[in-house]
Amino acid sequence: MNAALPSTMLQAPKPPVPPRAVIFDLDGVITDTAQYHFHAWQRLAVSLGLPFDEAFNETLKGIDRMGSLERILARGTRVYTPQQKLALARQKNEHYIALISTMDASQLLPGALDALCAVRGAGLRIGLASASRNAALVLTRLGITRCFDHVVEVEDIERPKPDPEIFLTAAQRLGVRPVQCIGVEDAAAGVAAIKAAGMWAVGIGDAAVLAQADEVIPGLHRFDIARYL
Numbered sequence: 269m270n271a272a273l274p275s276t277m278l279q280a281p282k283p284p285v286p287p288r289a290v291i292f293d294l295d296g297v298i299t300d301t302a303q304y305h306f307h308a309w310q311r312l313a314v315s316l317g318l319p320f321d322e323a324f325n326e327t328l329k330g331i332d333r334m335g336s337l338e339r340i341l342a343r344g345t346r347v348y349t350p351q352q353k354l355a356l357a358r359q360k361n362e363h364y365i366a367l368i369s370t371m372d373a374s375q376l377l378p379g380a381l382d383a384l385c386a387v388r389g390a391g392l393r394i395g396l397a398s399a400s401r402n403a404a405l406v407l408t409r410l411g412i413t414r415c416f417d418h419v420v421e422v423e424d425i426e427r428p429k430p431d432p433e434i435f436l437t438a439a440q441r442l443g444v445r446p447v448q449c450i451g452v453e454d455a456a457a458g459v460a461a462i463k464a465a466g467m468w469a470v471g472i473g474d475a476a477v478l479a480q481a482d483e484v485i486p487g488l489h490r491f492d493i494a495r496y497l
């Protein structure tokens with residue numbers, strides 16, 4: 269059946285212009301910290317008598333800390349003061365930090381380091397656009413801080429994903445136009461942010477969840493920068 273199609277339709281999709289930078293998300297793309305966020309939130313939710321499962325956790329991926337807490341608390345009826353919310357967020361974060369404190373390079377996801385090296389080797393710039401305030405710590409534990417030309421500070425961002433601000437900031441700091449960037453994300457909110465930024469979106473994970481992505485691959489072991497050049 270494919271033989272009847274023009275050859276252009278058989279090629280994998282490509283960005284409209286050659287990319288000059290790749291901007292990566294961290295959690296769930298480079299390392300599987302998503303499982304630690306899950307455990308830390310689950311422990312908090314259970315202590316508050318609130319429901320929490322994998323399916324609900326999926327909706328929190330890419331969402332910042334306070335945004336995630338609001339969504340969790342919205343599943344119950346109790347009203348919390350801003351101070352109580354900050355204390356709950358701090359509690360979750362303390363548990364999360366304890367979980368990531370023993371991380372090392374062995375927890376890089378398959379193909380992550382090769383992908384970073386290949387992008388650098390191809391002469392493209394590399395950015396990190398993570399919603400996590402613990403991103404620098406995770407990069408240190410993984411030993412890959414020096415792989416990045418720029419890591420966006422969450423403190424510099426006013427509007428969390430799915431707003432494009434964090435990806436646009438990364439592009440600006442890398443000195444490239446958004447259209448020259450490939451964004452790589454495992455969360456629907458992150459893919460939405462990349463598309464809103466006018467970038468090419470590579471989704472990592474489930475194509476049904478990441479329907480807005482330009483293409484979806486199972487992991488960075490299938491990310492081939494040479495294909496875009």
Ligand code: BG6
Pocket residue numbers: 294295305328329330331332333336361398399400401402403455
């Ligand atoms: C994102 C994760 O990368 O960072 C979310 O996908 C997490 O699950 C968010 O809530 C914020 O992380 P942190 O470390 O600042 O609480």
Ligand code: MG
Pocket residue numbers: 293294295296297329330453454455458
């Ligand atoms: Mg992620």
